[in-house]
Amino acid sequence: MDYEVIFTNIHLYIEGLWVTIQLVFLSLVCGFVLALPIALLAICRSPWIQIFPKTYIYFFRGTPLLVQMFLIYHGMGQFEFVRESVIWIVFKEAYWCALIAFALNTAGYTAEILRGTIEQTPFGDFEAARACGMSKSTMYRRIILPGTFRRALPAYGNETIFMLHGSALAGVVTIVDLFGAAKVVNSRHFVPFESFITAGFFYFCLTFIIVSLFKKLEFRWNAHLRPRKV
Amino acid sequence: MKKLITLTLLVLFTFTSNVSANEWDKIRIGVEGAYPPFSSIEKDGTLKGFDIDIARALCEEIGAECVLVPQDWDGIIPALLARKYDAIIASMSITEERKKKVAFSEKYYNTPAKFARKKGSGIIISKAGMKGKTVGVQRATIHDNFITAEFGDSVNIKRYGTQDEAYLDAIAGRIDLLLADSIAMDEGFLKTDKGKGWEFVGPGYSDPKYFGVGAGIAVRKNERELAKLFSLAIKVIRANGVYHRINGKYFAFDVY
Amino acid sequence: MFDLHGYFPMILQGMILTIEVALLSLLIAIILGLIGALSKLSKSQIARSSANIYTTLIRGIPDLVLMTIIYYGGQIQLNNIGDFFGWDYIDISPFIAGTLTIGFIFGAYMTETFRGGILAVSKGEIEAAHAFGMNRWKVFVHITMPLMVRHSLPGFGNNWMVLSKSTALVSVIGLHDMVYNAGVAGGATRQPFTFYLVVAMLFLVITGVSDFGLRWANRRFSVGVRRA
Numbered sequence: 151m152d153y154e155v156i157f158t159n160i161h162l163y164i165e166g167l168w169v170t171i172q173l174v175f176l177s178l179v180c181g182f183v184l185a186l187p188i189a190l191l192a193i194c195r196s197p198w199i200q201i202f203p204k205t206y207i208y209f210f211r212g213t214p215l216l217v218q219m220f221l222i223y224h225g226m227g228q229f230e231f232v233r234e235s236v237i238w239i240v241f242k243e244a245y246w247c248a249l250i251a252f253a254l255n256t257a258g259y260t261a262e263i264l265r266g267t268i269e270q271t272p273f274g275d276f277e278a279a280r281a282c283g284m285s286k287s288t289m290y291r292r293i294i295l296p297g298t299f300r301r302a303l304p305a306y307g308n309e310t311i312f313m314l315h316g317s318a319l320a321g322v323v324t325i326v327d328l329f330g331a332a333k334v335v336n337s338r339h340f341v342p343f344e345s346f347i348t349a350g351f352f353y354f355c356l357t358f359i360i361v362s363l364f365k366k367l368e369f370r371w372n373a374h375l376r377p378r379k380v
Numbered sequence: 381m382k383k384l385i386t387l388t389l390l391v392l393f394t395f396t397s398n399v400s401a402n403e404w405d406k407i408r409i410g411v412e413g414a415y416p417p418f419s420s421i422e423k424d425g426t427l428k429g430f431d432i433d434i435a436r437a438l439c440e441e442i443g444a445e446c447v448l449v450p451q452d453w454d455g456i457i458p459a460l461l462a463r464k465y466d467a468i469i470a471s472m473s474i475t476e477e478r479k480k481k482v483a484f485s486e487k488y489y490n491t492p493a494k495f496a497r498k499k500g501s502g503i504i505i506s507k508a509g510m511k512g513k514t515v516g517v518q519r520a521t522i523h524d525n526f527i528t529a530e531f532g533d534s535v536n537i538k539r540y541g542t543q544d545e546a547y548l549d550a551i552a553g554r555i556d557l558l559l560a561d562s563i564a565m566d567e568g569f570l571k572t573d574k575g576k577g578w579e580f581v582g583p584g585y586s587d588p589k590y591f592g593v594g595a596g597i598a599v600r601k602n603e604r605e606l607a608k609l610f611s612l613a614i615k616v617i618r619a620n621g622v623y624h625r626i627n628g629k630y631f632a633f634d635v636y
Numbered sequence: 637m638f639d640l641h642g643y644f645p646m647i648l649q650g651m652i653l654t655i656e657v658a659l660l661s662l663l664i665a666i667i668l669g670l671i672g673a674l675s676k677l678s679k680s681q682i683a684r685s686s687a688n689i690y691t692t693l694i695r696g697i698p699d700l701v702l703m704t705i706i707y708y709g710g711q712i713q714l715n716n717i718g719d720f721f722g723w724d725y726i727d728i729s730p731f732i733a734g735t736l737t738i739g740f741i742f743g744a745y746m747t748e749t750f751r752g753g754i755l756a757v758s759k760g761e762i763e764a765a766h767a768f769g770m771n772r773w774k775v776f777v778h779i780t781m782p783l784m785v786r787h788s789l790p791g792f793g794n795n796w797m798v799l800s801k802s803t804a805l806v807s808v809i810g811l812h813d814m815v816y817n818a819g820v821a822g823g824a825t826r827q828p829f830t831f832y833l834v835v836a837m838l839f840l841v842i843t844g845v846s847d848f849g850l851r852w853a854n855r856r857f858s859v860g861v862r863r864a
Binding site: 208209211212213214215216217218220221224225226227228229311314315316317318319321322329332342343346347349350353354357358 | 693695696697698699700701702704705708709712713797801802803804805807808815818819822826827828829830832833835836839840843844
Binding site: 233238324334 | 453455457461540552553554
């Protein structure tokens with residue numbers, strides 16, 4: 151075992167860690183913003199409206215993230231009209247390609263989580279809100295969605311961890327995230343075990359932090375479900 | 381004279397191969413598969429290219445069965461050390477850095493490195509001319525080392541797992557310059573349909589400090605005997621025309 | 637756009653490999669999951685702690701990173717052990733590494749699913765079985781197992797869906813599955829989008845067929861359950 155090269159290259163890992171955190175955070179935020187309207191469309195009763203959200207969710211949950219990322223990163227370059235247009239500034243950068251792929255992917259999963267949770271809202275909540283004379287939008291804003299977020303929290307925590315793990319794929323398309331850093335160290339010094347186990351250690355710590363953050367959040371948001379102290 | 385050398389080598393070789401035949405009746409060779417025209421994968425999944433043909437020819441000379449194992453470049457040395465195969469024939473340049481981990485045979489070819497740019501971009505190869513430009517190289521190659529050490533402070537370097545990926549991004553317009561082996565880039569990219577928008581620029585680089593002394597066959601350090609066998613086999617196929625025939629299949633001039 | 641230039645057979649070959657990897661690793665995951673679930677519910681402290689360490693570690697590290705660790709690191713460790721005992725070289729091929737890793741990862745998720753499934757079996761059923769004079773093994777095989785299967789089926793199906801998509805990662809360690817082959821074909825024809833789209837569709841076929849199969853299994857195993 152040769153951990154000396156790990157310590158001399160630790161700055162690479164730290165930089166990679168920062169890139170990973172950025173990617174995960176930004177894709178979660180963008181993904182969530184995207185997921186909300188998709189979930190709301192998905193619970194519409196009209197089958198015509200449902201086609202779009204259902205297809206979206208089916209595609210992004212049914213295919214591997216790696217393939218989605220390759221479709222965007224390698225695939226977009228196939229089309230001349232994309233390469234010639236202004237949006238190529240975005241697709242030109244591996245970072246943005248990965249971010250777009252991650253955001254679209256997590257939006258699919260998050261939308262499905264939200265849809266499921268909204269549909270499980272106790273009917274009494276709707277009735278009570280309507281009895282108070284709330285309009286549909288007020289009802290969703292004040293009653294349904296807050297309750298949904300609260301109940302979706304554990305599932306969303308899992309999705310966050312999946313996103314963190316999925317973000318390692320960024321290292322496959324030239325981005326130097328945590329996994330990318332491990333690849334660079336490995337290819338320069340030929341220490342596969344040490345370099346990847348170090349990346350694994352960082353990911354493990356990140357997972358641990360995320361899990362405890364969500365536990366704290368659940369503790370606060372779901373205070374009413376806590377067992378009462380005797 | 382030439383005949384005499386061939387004869388001597390063949391006699392010498394027969395002698396060694398008798399000794400070694402018991403030891404190496406099967407050699408597993410790590411190859412890359414994404415570095416045309418040296419090694420690439422065909423539609424039916426078979427391997428093809430200069431490295432592949434050379435590997436088969438060398439095995440035949442040694443009198444051993446050849447098992448080709450495709451392996452990504454990133455892990456090609458670790459996998460050798462992990463004994464996933466016994467030798468690497470993948471256009472690997474003989475450098476001091478790599479010699480710390482593996483042993484090499486004599487070179488089996490040597491060609492200079494060159495930059496390529498997009499036609500009409502007018503980029504000049506100098507620190508000032510390349511400032512802020514993005515250069516694509518294959519990760520952990522001599523080209524990566526060279527660009528990092530010599531131009532690292534003035535250009536953006538994008539490192540790819542395979543040379544093919546670098547070509548794809550060059551076509552896609554993600555990079556301004558490519559740095560790679562001149563022959564590999566010429567035959568594998570510029571002369572093909574994909575590379576028609578790109579051209580060579582600047583001098584050929586072959587400074588041994590970065591570029592080593594040509595591509596050799598890498599083996600584990602405790603198996604230097606195998607490297608010697610390969611060196612000898614290279615001499616034999618150079619002398620008996622096999623090398624020349626393979627060379628002619630891919631290139632217009634002698635790459636040795 | 638859908639001119640595949642004769643590369644379709646190569647993609648299909650890759651698909652067969654993808655399915656092989658998925659099914660084999662599912663088998664490993666089921667075995668590991670059963671062992672893990674029984675350990676977590678066992679009275680032995682050591683069994684419980686090791687099962688806990690297993691599931692925590694697996695959930696903490698990305699599958700891609702785990703796969704590279706096992707592919708390279710596992711080989712080096714195996715060589716060391718082999719040298720110690722004087723064995724011949726044993727190869728961990730990308731196929732074995734990929735299958736083992738995916739099996740190993742989803743074994744952890746299956747552990748949780750099966751544990752939940754076993755816990756959901758009502759105590760009365762087990763007590764009734766004991767009252768009939770069944771021994772512990774018989775109770776497990778005839779009562780707990782079939783009921784557990786029913787309770788774990790939704791979680792199991794979910795795990796399988798995620799697992800089948802995880803197989804795409806084996807392309808990163810150089811296994812020629814359909815994603816890898818799509819990369820080769822896309823590079824050669826300069827149509828990466830076309831080929832990755834084809835692969836995405838094939839994945840949808842796999843998930844679609846699985847979904848159908850799981851629904852059937854769900855009906856089959858829920859025979860006799862009254863629904864509201």
